[in-house]
Amino acid sequence: MRFSDLIGNDALKASLVKMVESGRTPHALLFVEQEGMGAAGFAVALSQYLNCKNHVPSDFGGDSCGECPACRSHANLAWPDLHFAFPVNATASLSDADKKRPVSRLFMAEWNKLLKSNPYFSEHDLAEAIGIENKAGNISVNEAKEISDTLSMHAYDSDYKVMVIWLPEKMNMEASNKLLKLLEEPQPGTLFILVTRQIEKLLSTIVSRCQIVRLQPMEQYQLAEVLAAGFELDEADAMSYANLAAGSYGRAKELISGEESFTEADELLRSLLEEALKHSLAGVLAVSENLTGLGKEAQRRFCIYAENYIRKIFMMSENVPGISYTKRQEEDYIKSLAARIKPTFYQKIIGALDTAIAAIDGNVLAKLVFTDLCNRFYLYI
Ligand SMILES: [Zn+2]
Incomplete structure (x- = not known):
């Protein structure tokens, strides 16, 4: 994977290339991204650039050559000194022994296939690919031990051994402490690349040992x-x-290809708004029951969809439809909503949706989250 294969974050690509050229690559980088920005792909591209024998210097575009053995091996995610750890859980296909201590190594074929086909994959995509859809993935202390063992071996073919840890916020305390030890006593020639979406959930002692690299939205x-x-x-x-x-x-790619889930969120939101506008508490609670019955990812998607949709109504109510990028076919409906909704609704409900997203991420009981959220639609509208 070359930098040029990845969409967005051009300034970051240039700064990573300059970092390698300066010879001052730190022993730990912490990539901070939002879902769908492709930080896992950037980690692979960086490892490839570090190892490419004919890489193009920054003044001439700054990228790996794409043809040397290191590049070809990276393209297949088969480079022996590039390792990955990511959240997993027990699945039916594992042996009884592996079910007790599931680790990333057991899912490497699925991981490689996913990362090669779509470096912007979501947590849900990974859960689906490895077959743990209805369970939360986590990075256990067994995984941390495997990371330690992998790094204690000599590099095969390069100056660097690269360990990519995807979503270290899924580590429990025991695993975090073990990782912290590894970061505190770095082996020469080791590069950790941590990819997080929730930096606030990491131990501050881990964060302080990494150089922080923020990916930016386009x-x-x-x-x-x-x-x-x-x-x-x-x-x-x-x-x-x-x-x-x-x-x-x-995220955009997912929205375009996943019309179905998008439609579901749209239908639920419209009925929630209509029931709230009718002041029907029973109707609002019926929608909340439907939301409670969805999977976690669909619940999250609903909240994000609702935030964006409500912003559009707000923009329409402020008479700036141009900024809201409303699709032509939904413009009339959004106008009619804007005419019926109180001006105080928007800010309050966006705050409530933010709270709901945080609660879903924190595994708060869905019934509590959505009863509260839907009640607020009823009260604020
Ligand atoms: Zn190359």
Whole structure:
């Protein structure tokens, strides 16, 4: 995977290349991203650039050659000094012994296939690929031991052994402490690349031992251009998806390919708004029951979809429809909502949706989250 294969974050690509050229690559990097920005892909591209024998210097574009043995091996994710650890859980296909201590090594074929086909994959995509959809993945102390064992062996073919830890926020305290020890006493020639979406959940002692690298969302017009070209969308649709995905290419891709889940969120939100506007508490609670019955990812998607949709109504109510990138076919309906909703609703309900997303991520009981959220629609509207 070359840097040029990845969409967005051009300034970051250049700075990673300069870091390698300066000879001051630290022993631990912490990539901070939002879902769908492709940080796992950036980690592979960096490992490839470090090992490419003919890499192009920054003044001439700064990328790996794509043809040398190291590049070819990275393209297949088969480079022997590039390792991955990620959240897993027991699945039916594992042996009884492995079920007791599931680790990433047991799912490497699925991981490689996913990362090669879509470096912007979501946590849900990984859960689906390895077959743990209804369980939370985590990084256990057994995994931390495997990381330690892997790094204690000599590098095969390079100056660096690269260990990519995807979502270290899924480590429990025991695993975190073990990782901290490894970061405190780095083996020469080891590069840790941690990829997080929730830096606040990491031990501060881990964060302080890493150089922080933040991936940035794409400008919406730029993302819309990429989407329009890549998915043959018209300008309004491309802008609408870019807006909904908040500058994340992976999210936009998921929204475009997953019309179904998008439709589900749309239907639920519309009935929630209508029931709340009718002041029907029973109707609002019926929607909350439906939301409670969804899977965690669909619940999260609903909240994000609702936030974006409510922003559009707000923009419409402020008479700035141009900024809201509303699809033409939904413009009239959004106008009618804007005419019926109190001006105080928007800010309060976006705050409530943020709280709901945090509660879902924190595994708060769904019934509590959605009863509270739907009640607030009823009260605030
Ligand atoms: Zn190369």
